[in-house]
Amino acid sequence: MKFAVALLASAALASLVPAAAAARPDAQRDTVDTTVPTQLPRTAIPHHYTLTVTPHAQHLTFDGKVAIDLEVVQATNQLTLNAADLRFASATLRPAKGGTPLTARVAVDADAQTATFTFPRSIAPGAYRLELAYSGKINTQANGLFALDYKNKEGKDARSLFTQFEAADARRFIPSWDEPDYKASFDLTTRVPAGEMAVSNMPASGTRNLPGGLKEVRFRTTPTMSSYLLFFATGDFERITKQAGGREVGIVMSRGNAAKGQTALDAEAQILPYYNDYFGTPFPLPKLDNVAGPGQSMFFGAMENWGAIFTFERILLNDPSITTESERQAIFSVEAHEMAHQWFGDLVTMAWWDDLWLNEGFASWMENRTTEHFHPDWGADVDHVASREAAMSLDSFTTTHPIVQQVRTVEQANQAFDTITYQKGESVIAMLEGFAGPDTWRQGIQSYMRRHAYQNTRTPDLWAAVEGAGAKGLTAIANDFTSQPGVPLITVGPVQCVAGRIVTNLTQTEFSSDRREQAAASPLTWHVPVRATAGGEATQVITQGRSTPLSVAGCGPLLINPGQTGYFRTLYAAPQAEAIRAAFPKLSAVDQYGTMANAMAMSRGGYQPMAWALDLDAAVAPTAHGKVVARAVGDWSSLYDSLEGDAASRSAIAARISRTFGPRLQAIGLAPRAGESPVDAQLRPTLIAELGGIGDAAVTGEANRLFAAWLKDRNAIPGSLKSAWLGVVARNATAAQWDALHAAAKLTQGSVERTTLYELLGGSKDEALARRALDLAITSEPGKTTSAGIITAIAHQHPALALEFVLSHLGQVDPLVDLSGRSRFVAGLVSGSSDLTLIPRLEGYGEKTFSAENRKPIAQAVARIRWRAASRERIRSETAAWLKAHPLG
Numbered sequence: 092m093k094f095a096v097a098l099l100a101s102a103a104l105a106s107l108v109p110a111a112a113a114a115r116p117d118a119q120r121d122t123v124d125t126t127v128p129t130q131l132p133r134t135a136i137p138h139h140y141t142l143t144v145t146p147h148a149q150h151l152t153f154d155g156k157v158a159i160d161l162e163v164v165q166a167t168n169q170l171t172l173n174a175a176d177l178r179f180a181s182a183t184l185r186p187a188k189g190g191t192p193l194t195a196r197v198a199v200d201a202d203a204q205t206a207t208f209t210f211p212r213s214i215a216p217g218a219y220r221l222e223l224a225y226s227g228k229i230n231t232q233a234n235g236l237f238a239l240d241y242k243n244k245e246g247k248d249a250r251s252l253f254t255q256f257e258a259a260d261a262r263r264f265i266p267s268w269d270e271p272d273y274k275a276s277f278d279l280t281t282r283v284p285a286g287e288m289a290v291s292n293m294p295a296s297g298t299r300n301l302p303g304g305l306k307e308v309r310f311r312t313t314p315t316m317s318s319y320l321l322f323f324a325t326g327d328f329e330r331i332t333k334q335a336g337g338r339e340v341g342i343v344m345s346r347g348n349a350a351k352g353q354t355a356l357d358a359e360a361q362i363l364p365y366y367n368d369y370f371g372t373p374f375p376l377p378k379l380d381n382v383a384g385p386g387q388s389m390f391f392g393a394m395e396n397w398g399a400i401f402t403f404e405r406i407l408l409n410d411p412s413i414t415t416e417s418e419r420q421a422i423f424s425v426e427a428h429e430m431a432h433q434w435f436g437d438l439v440t441m442a443w444w445d446d447l448w449l450n451e452g453f454a455s456w457m458e459n460r461t462t463e464h465f466h467p468d469w470g471a472d473v474d475h476v477a478s479r480e481a482a483m484s485l486d487s488f489t490t491t492h493p494i495v496q497q498v499r500t501v502e503q504a505n506q507a508f509d510t511i512t513y514q515k516g517e518s519v520i521a522m523l524e525g526f527a528g529p530d531t532w533r534q535g536i537q538s539y540m541r542r543h544a545y546q547n548t549r550t551p552d553l554w555a556a557v558e559g560a561g562a563k564g565l566t567a568i569a570n571d572f573t574s575q576p577g578v579p580l581i582t583v584g585p586v587q588c589v590a591g592r593i594v595t596n597l598t599q600t601e602f603s604s605d606r607r608e609q610a611a612a613s614p615l616t617w618h619v620p621v622r623a624t625a626g627g628e629a630t631q632v633i634t635q636g637r638s639t640p641l642s643v644a645g646c647g648p649l650l651i652n653p654g655q656t657g658y659f660r661t662l663y664a665a666p667q668a669e670a671i672r673a674a675f676p677k678l679s680a681v682d683q684y685g686t687m688a689n690a691m692a693m694s695r696g697g698y699q700p701m702a703w704a705l706d707l708d709a710a711v712a713p714t715a716h717g718k719v720v721a722r723a724v725g726d727w728s729s730l731y732d733s734l735e736g737d738a739a740s741r742s743a744i745a746a747r748i749s750r751t752f753g754p755r756l757q758a759i760g761l762a763p764r765a766g767e768s769p770v771d772a773q774l775r776p777t778l779i780a781e782l783g784g785i786g787d788a789a790v791t792g793e794a795n796r797l798f799a800a801w802l803k804d805r806n807a808i809p810g811s812l813k814s815a816w817l818g819v820v821a822r823n824a825t826a827a828q829w830d831a832l833h834a835a836a837k838l839t840q841g842s843v844e845r846t847t848l849y850e851l852l853g854g855s856k857d858e859a860l861a862r863r864a865l866d867l868a869i870t871s872e873p874g875k876t877t878s879a880g881i882i883t884a885i886a887h888q889h890p891a892l893a894l895e896f897v898l899s900h901l902g903q904v905d906p907l908v909d910l911s912g913r914s915r916f917v918a919g920l921v922s923g924s925s926d927l928t929l930i931p932r933l934e935g936y937g938e939k940t941f942s943a944e945n946r947k948p949i950a951q952a953v954a955r956i957r958w959r960a961a962s963r964e965r966i967r968s969e970t971a972a973w974l975k976a977h978p979l980g
């Protein structure tokens with residue numbers, strides 16, 4: 092929707108917004124797209140909000156005044172818009188052309204999150220200004236306007252304010268048509284303490300001092316955009332900047348932390364010109380900030396507010412005293428993700444949450460692609476396979492959903508931010524880019540950006556753009572993978588070598604974890620692009636119906652899905668599985684990783700013996716690529732956990748991990764080395780944690796030694812390994828060690844390090860210590876955004892205990908979790924368990940807390956618990972038998 096009516100603010104708008112935004116495409120239309128879902132009556136369309144906000148940080152309240160320039164499109168005596176937790180003092184409607192103002196009666200509906208303004212008489216269609224005075228709450232979790240408390244540089248208590256609006260929390264800050272297709276422009280003015288720095292989407296246009304130690308900051312008019320992208324923050328900040336891609340890029344952080352923002356600033360400056368070029372439309376705002384917030388959320392890590400990204404400190408600031416190698420890399424990759432949204436999401440926005448994947452699948456794919464481009468030695472190509480695996484794991488249960496799904500409630504919108512939307516979305520885009528070819532794909536994206544700038548789209552708009560650029564046949568494949576749930580299964584038939592080519596038949600059915608028989612009997616059908624190699628050139632076929640012939644050059648081992656860009660599982664017959672095992676050391680890291688993951692999923696799913704997957708894990712050399720080693724160690728250690736009670740098998744696995752991968756840790760060293768490969772730097776803490784987890788004597792001994800030294804000297808452990816070494820101590824802690832770690836946490840000032848130490852207190856195997864950590868979590872000591880992380884950590888080792896505690900302390904736990912993450916938090920505590928007795932407790936909680944359409948995370952957790960319980964004995968006994976048959980020499 093774009094509008095043309097002469098607005099009260101239109102003169103200011105034209106002079107202040109950047110040129111691209113001022114040229115509003117489609118400016119003659121003033122219609123409503125009635126096919127887009129909405130929770131509001133389609134009686135009026137907002138064009139521009141003029142907003143003044145005065146926060147009272149100490150009282151956790153704020154006052155607001157807004158003038159909304161709107162077009163009434165149907166005669167009505169009522170206007171309904173979104174508002175949550177707001178109290179209205181006055182409401183007046185003025186005709187834009189002059190005339191008598193009307194005063195409204197206000198009725199708020201807390202459940203619907205709306206306010207309805209009723210006028211004494213009917214309003215004719217036309218342009219109006221709605222003026223509202225109101226007040227609202229400053230929250231202590233990341234919803235709406237919220238406060239984050241921390242210790243400042245001088246060690247004093249400090250509080251900064253930020254906003255977080257996606258999916259549906261702008262309405263906690265500004266009464267608004269808070270749905271993505273009601274795009275409008277915003278003029279924000281704010282009154283903050285004179286010593287603070289206020290930040291918003293646009294640069295400030297003016298500042299003046301006010302009495303009482305306050306100042307008023309006016310920001311320039313935003314381009315037309317969705318309400319969930321508005322941003323405001325204020326605090327004792329500092330800002331560092333650079334020029335890049337014709338714009339100013341900046342990092343904003345609490346005073347004293349500028350040096351820690353340099354890594355992020357360099358990344359931002361590197362990425363912006365690359366994206367200007369890739370998207371073919373330059374970044375439209377005058378500046379792009381990324382604002383660091385102390386603390387964390389159970390729902391998100393960073394948010395793509397247009398021109399003012401918000402990111403929690405842990406993944407924005409590079410702090411040598413605590414940042415791990417993975418977090419250092421995440422500074423780049425998360426920034427790449429949020430910056431991709433500046434185009435995909437902010438400039439072009441999905442019309443409704445059904446198509447959220449357009450934002451998130453694309454940004455996740457772009458994040459990976461950009462990381463690989465600038466940092467080819469980080470192993471992002473292997474990480475992409477890991478993303479696909481995470482998606483296929485969730486997607487193989489009946490409780491999954493298609494990428495494009497029906498969203499009808501605010502809670503469903505929050506739940507849409509999941510592994511299917513992000514990782515399956517990313518995987519499908521990678522597969523489609525492979526089908527279209529990178530150049531055609533990019534031309535399609537550029538024309539999509541040009542055609543839909545400042546507007547809203549739906550999934551078919553993207554396919555039309557890419558097909559239009561030349562990718563014939565893409566829509567059929569794309570539709571199959573975005574409108575249907577689930578994972579295709581490709582079964583390889585008997586193989587023959589004919590005239591130097593492998594000839595076989597592929598059968599396409601459906602892979603399922605929890606309804607294998609039904610999926611086999613009546614599977615869904617996809618057009619699956621299947622690549623294959625057999626020693627010669629790779630071939631691609633698109634499956635048509637059930638059965639598709641395949642002929643590949645070469646008579647070597649047949650590998651399906653080389654490069655791992657396909658979103659499907661593969662079942663080989665025994666001779667082909669054996670040929671792949673024999674060829675395994677020669678495969679690329681990406682194919683080793685993908686082949687292992689596929690085999691483990693097929694074996695755990697009961698499609699093939701466990702032995703086939705274990706044979707591949709056993710084929711991983713200690714010197715293999717770091718990410719492949721991490722995968723193998725992860726497989727073994729998760730089997731170690733599931734073999735609880737079988738001492739012989741457990742000690743066989745522990746010996747295997749120690750003897751195979753202990754030497755790799757010794758080879759890369761126990762401490763960081765200058766100039767080492769980033770993959771090794773990332774592998775080190777993984778090996779420390781996994782070896783420590785199975786009680787490897789060398790690692791636990793070193794952890795205890797380092798811990799004792801660290802208690803005396805906080806520099807005794809390198810910052811990047813602090814959480815790994817202290818994590819080993821915490822996991823195997825004695826009561827005295829736990830107390831010492833607790834005392835150290837209490838004395839720590841840096842927000843990220845403090846949170847890390849408190850969360851480690853939740854990592855103990857010892858049940859008595861886990862209980863103490865639970866009691867600690869609901870006190871005020873750890874800090875408002877830390878406690879939920881402690882409880883989550885406890886649940887890894889003690890799911891039943893954590894669930895029971897949370898359900899009996901819901902009144903205390905609820906305020907510790909953001910509203911948007913609440914329905915997932917409790918389910919997440921137990922989704923890794925195989926304990927069927929937890930199901931009634933979890934379901935009882937779900938029924939009491941959420942309406943039926945909002946219980947998906949609970950249903951998903953229940954499905955996983957059932958599946959784990961059902962397959963547990965088979966996996967245990969087959970694994971035990973394999974271990975007996977393969978003793979270490």
Ligand SMILES: [Zn+2]
Pocket residue numbers: 428429432450451454
């Ligand atoms: Zn995103």
